[in-house]
Amino acid sequence: MLLNKSDVEKIAHLARLEVTEADIPLYANNLSNILNLVEQMNVIDTTGVEPMAHPLDASQRLRPDIITETDQRELFQSIAPQVEAGLYLVPKVIE
């Protein structure tokens, strides 16, 4: 499978990555190679094989429902670019 320029642009947009025009052919090629690898695997008959959700053969440990965290707002907000009234401020987003 071969990705074209607009595929690369779409993927970059979904990942919010900036890609320069000059690099697009390179990315298209690299990503296509990954897809080709996947296609090779697709040839294998996996009927009856349970899909693997995680490489570790273990299951999720459950945590008791206890509040263990304290308020560290001041500490966390000390590294935020802009805060006001306890809120993190970000560029305006309206849907």
Place this chain on the structure above:
Amino acid sequence: MQWEVVIGLEIHAQLSTKSKIFSGAATAYGALPNTQACAVDLGLPGVLPVLNGEAVRMAVKFGLATGATIARRSVFARKNYFYPDLPKGYQISQYELPVVAQGTLQIELDDGATKTVGITRAHLEEDAGKSLHEDFHGLTGIDLNRAGTPLLEIVSEPDLRSAKEAVAYMKKIHSLVRYLEICDGNMQEGSFRCDANVSVRPKGQEKFGTRAEIKNINSFRFVEKAINYEVERQIEVIEGGGAVVQETRLYDPDKNETRSMRSKEEAMDYRYFPDPDLLPLDIDDAFIETVRGTLPELPDQKRERFIYEYGLTPYEASVLSASRELADFFEAVEKASDGEAKLAANWVMGDLSGALNKSGLDIIVSPVTPGMLGGMIKRISDNTISGKIAKEVFEAMWNGEGDADAVIEKKGLKQVTDTGAIEQAIDAVMAANPKQLEQYRSGQEKLFGYFVGQVMKATQGKANPALLNELLRTRLRSR
């Protein structure tokens, strides 16, 4: 053309755990902004989510209550999208393998019939934070207290055929999650919200029409209005020769309309994949059986019991079993009244509910307690007061004038059951109304009611009605 409406609902119920689904931060509503958002909720580098067992228990409880399949193994997945109130850039959810699948729920329709609605799945996920678009110098404020609050997303089959059915289904789920004590159901605080997938198709056609999704509707009334508006809109589009576009729409309650929010083709490609930070969730039989042991009596079971145990009508039983608090109140009144179930049902559904509605009070803070109401009903059934006088007693109790016996005593409302006293009143009324008496005796039996009214008036409404009727009839006949 005849159109058929097809609706499926996605309900988000916030699970009432103390801590978040993947972190030990508190979930309490109303805290100061960002004081309950820890490093995990903020998505800081190096943190790892650890699943809250209580959230799993609650999801399983819901599954068992809807006769669903509990997945022995379910998997958490990342749903990727960018929005500032989602700091990690993905929401941890479940995709291919949800914890609960294929349940059912019975809803009661207006005509008294019941309908079974399929529940496709219910999965665990984390809530996002809140964006505040008020003016912060042209910036948006982000509060991440809600980020990481556990949600159970309950997805119905497209089985609903009208806005009314959708509301009945939503109310039933609302009642159920509160019975199960897994969600407080508070819609103002956003603990219970709903997305509606709506489409229309010509009656008889099998293939579904293109659907639009109405996002984040937070009241039963708005669900009904939003769906009705959307149905009208889609029919208009199609009959006007156009085609419905698959998209997300927002309901605006002020204008009573839905508006396009974003078109699906443009934005949403969530690129789900299993979250490598979380291992698969394994649930064994022992866990399921332990949870099964904690199931309370469910609304439908309670409703059935109310019908056979108390002889209530299906309608009364439905109303009284709709919420656990109301059902408990009714049963306490029934007990306090020494088994006067019918009267208890009438008073709880009638005067009590009316008074609560009028003053906007919740039943758990009712100024008239079950003991007081039951005590009053006892005085009706032992003929101390009539049903009519009881209304006066109820009002006095509501206004804090004490229990029924105290009110009856203080206001002298005790019913007159003394034959002599009633007869005296009858004689006085007959003497004062010779014309009516004559008309009655010459065959105008309708006037009987007039005499009853006059005698009641003369006794300030305190005459025992049955006794009055009996005495009056004899008296009027004898010359």
